[in-house]
Every structure is written in C-alpha cells, then in structure tokens.
Amino acid sequence: MALASLIANIALVVTGAAVRLTDSGLGCPTWPKCTGASYTTTSAMGVHGVIEFGNRLLGVVLFVVALACFISAWRQRPRRPRQVRLSLLVLLGIPGQGVVGGITVLTDLNPWVVGLHFLLSMALIAAAYALWHSTTEGDAEPIYVVPRPLRHLTAATALASSAVIVLGVVVTGSGPHSGDNGAKRNGLDPAAIAQAHADLVFLLLGLTLGLWLAFRAVNAPVPARAALTLLVIELSQGLIGFVQYFTHLPVALVAAHMLGASLVWTGTVAVLLAIRTRAALTAVSPSPEQAVSTPANTPVSL
Template identity: 45%
Template sequence: MRIPLPAASATNVRRLALANLTANIVLVITGGVVRLTGSGLGCAQWPTCNDGNIVPHAAAPVHTYIEFLNRTLFFVLALIALTAWLVIRRLEPRRKDMSRLAFLIGLGIPAQAVIGGITVLTGLNPYTVMAHLMATMVIIYWCGVLYNRARNLDRVVPEYASKPMHWLARILLGSTYLTLAAGTVVTGSGPHSGDPEAGRTGFDPAFVSQLHADAVFLLIGISITVLVISYIVRADRLRRAAWAMVGVELAQGVVGYVQYFTNLPEALVAIHLLLAAVLMACVTYVAEEIRYVRLGGARQAERSEMAQPAESL
C-alpha cells in the first residue's frame, strides 16, 4: 500500500523544514521541564517506563507522566523527519544537499533517544545529560540549515565565497557550541539535577559560571565582528541575520545573569534553555548567509543569487 505524502512543493518543503526545527526546539524545552520538575527518573527504565511497562499505570505519580510525555515526543519528531526526507527526495529539481540534511536529522533523532536512554540507565549522570543536550543542538543546527535552504529554494548554495569568511563561519559556530557546552557544565554543577538522587560534576558552580561567562563574551565579540562586516560589504541578508543573533545573545545574557543572582528560579532556567536553542538556530542562519559574502566585494550575496528567495511562511 502506498503511503500518501504531501506534494513535493516549495511550500510543503518549507513547512516541513520549519516543523523539524520547531519540534526539536520544543524538545529542548520539554527536556528542561523534566529536569526542573525533578522528573528525570519518573520512568526509571528504558526503553520501558517502570516495572517493564511501556505506558505508566493510572496510579503513577505526576513525575512519571512528565517524563513519559517527553519520551513520546520521539515519535512526533521521527514522523516529521521521515516525512520531510521522503518529500524532499521527490523535489524537482533535485536537491541532494537538502536530502542529505533531512537524512541526517532522521538518523540523529533515534541516536539522541539512545543517549537519553543511557542517561536514564546511568541515573542521570551529569555528563550523559550534557551529551544529550549537545546532541540536540547538533540536530537543531542541521534543521536550521535545512530550513534556511528550504525557504530559499531558488537560491544558489555555493561553497564559501572566500577562505576568511569560511573561517569566520567556523569560528562562530565553534564558539557557539563551546558556549552552550560550558552552559551544560554549569547546569551539571548546579541544583537542577532532574532527580534528588542524581549526581553532580563536583565542580565549583561559581568557577564554571565564570568560564561560561567568558565564553559568552567571546561569542558576542565574534558576533559583533560579523555584524560590522555585514555593514562593510553591504550584505543585507547577513546584516538582518546578525542582528537577530546578537539580539538573542543579549537577551540570553540578561536572563543568565538574572538567574544566577536570583538562585536559579525554574522559570528563568527554562527561558534560558529556550533561548539557547533559538540561539543555535540563529547562528546557523548567520553561518549560512556568510557563504555569500566575500570581503571587499559589495553586495556579494545579491550577486550570487539566481532569483529572489521563496516567500516565507
């Protein structure tokens, strides 16, 4: 029996790519809720929940249902990823780059679920918790690239226009990942472990918080550099993307400082997590736009396009 799929139109591809990105950002939030409510071991087994049962029994505590609902998101993410891959494969003209991205996302989701299972089986070891979040950030990066290309299907996707700009994109992405990784170390050293019995890293929270802040300052400096370059070369798309990135970074910094000096209230920690996922998507957008910029070449992005971008949702 043939499975009905959405038509391989530009609109459907764009919407599926956005759904991929949005669903994985939502996963970061639901995972944060699990940790902040102390529900990390609500389902103490994997892939089953408790007592060998896949579904919690009616009398299970609320922590069990919170963790179970977070696990069920796997099926939503997998369905979106599979549908996106199948639709993109039928797109005309063919886009092998987008098919590969959709395939990677589809592989990344079960891999991330396995890391989540290991996290449960190790009693929420802080290092596996860190790996779980950082794996999601890699998937968000892939989703961000896919969505940026899906909303600009008629645009040529070249190699980076110059080596300096290629290195700038690499440094921006690397510093972002370093900042997010440092943030997970802070979390792994703080009070929100996901369960009262879960272990902590043993690092001094004040010390790792300072290291995280240093990484943030580095990232902001690199981001401002990108913003300045966008004005110098008059790259309108890059400038808009860079402003969005810097805006999220500043918001993230404010939330981070406030939560630190107010003893990490759960609501602010959840907002901090949301902004971290959004920041990964914004940085991805900027790194993609950097492809079209050559230092010393005004309006390189516009000259590199074959046509106007597809309309946004």
C-alpha cells in the same frame, strides 16, 4: 515540514528542561519501557511519570515529522540530493537521540550523559535549520558573499558560540537542577564554571558585534541581518543568565535560558549559512561547436 521539524526539535529541548526542572528525570525509571511491565506511564508513577513519558512521546512526534520531511524530499521532482541527505540525517538522528536519552535513565541521570543528550539536540537543530534553509536556495555550488577574512571571523564566532553552549552544559551539570533528588553532580565548582561561562559569553558578544559591523562595512545586507538577529538573541540570553544566577536559579528562568541556548545556536547556524548563496542549477548550454554542427541525417549540397 522542514520548519515544523526545526520547531519540534527546539520544543524537545524545552520539554527536556521541564523533565529536569521538575525532578522527573526518573519518572519512567527504565528504558525503553516506562516501567518494568509497561511502555506507558501508570497512575503509580504520578505526575513525574506523566512529564517524563510526555517527553518521550514528543520524540515520537519528532520522528514522524522527520519521516514526512524525508518522504517529501525523496518524492520531490526534480529530486534535490542535498535535501534528501539533510532530511535523512535528521531522521536517523532522532532514534540515536532516543537511545542516548535511554542511557541517561539507565545511568541514573549521569550529568555527562545528560550533557551529551543536550548537545545531540543542538546537532539536530543545526541539521534541521540547514534543511529548512535549503528550501529557499538552489543547488549550485556555494558562492561566498563576503571576503575571506570575514569568513574566518564568522567561523571564530561559531566556535565561540559552540564553546559557550558546551560550557553551559558543564555549568548545568554542577548546579542544583539534576532531574532527580538523588542524581549525582559532576563535582566541579559551580561558581568557577559559571564565571568561565560568562567570560566566554562576553567574547561571543564582542565577536558577534564585530561581525555585524564588518558585514555592514562590506555591504553584505543578508549576513548583516543574520548577525544582528544573533546579537539580539545573545543579549537577551545573557540577561536571562545573569538574572537567573543572582536569583538562585528559579525554575522558570532556567527553562527560558535553555530555550535561549537553542535560539543562540540556531542564530549561529543562520549566520554561517548567510555568508554564502546557492543559485538554481540551470541546463547546460550547447558548445559553439555543437551549435553549428550538421545533423547526421541532413543532406549536404556539394
């Protein structure tokens, strides 16, 4: 169920891209209803209404899956509080994401609100991945498997990944795919913002490569595999980004680039969680004094 929640949250990003790239952002021109008189799309709304309403329906599916995760975590015996908290975080985040999505419609696809909508999806993906990862580890206190300097390098890599995604949102807000022909753009120079975004991508690639080599040097195979996976995703995403830029942003490549952004962030969270491990909780052993103490009702020979 946790894996299904993660996949569904990534799928929501892709369907959101379809809404924007087909100019269907106002296919349902109001919220929470699709029209002033109907919660569902009507024939008068055409294909744009179908696409926008379909994206809203996927949000309902996300909520159902998240609710199933929370119920499963709550009913699990012994109950694992960390899984309950993570599943509740994902569950509560989905209605919040829906509200922000509604605000994007009510503000006629303001690019900054649309960007916040995407970033909230990234937060939900991180929480969903953490929930899925928790199913493969115990509940003891985390033990780091790499030295402190590499933990700092991991944090720096995650920070660079965050900056790449945030600046990518700004690039999107300055570009042509606004979600509707009449939607405003953020007014920034697309070429200048795209160049800054590319510079950060090169920084992220360098940090990730260094992280992979460092993990190998200290014989940390699990973090090394996670870093290598992230590096491969970044290289693929970078290639898509360059091709889409020089081919003037074809719709298919932009959609692939948004999927890639979700995978880059998922890979980043995977590296953050791979540098530590949690053992299963064990029963507390009696102290030596308790082990040799005489039971209260045991007769004592004098």
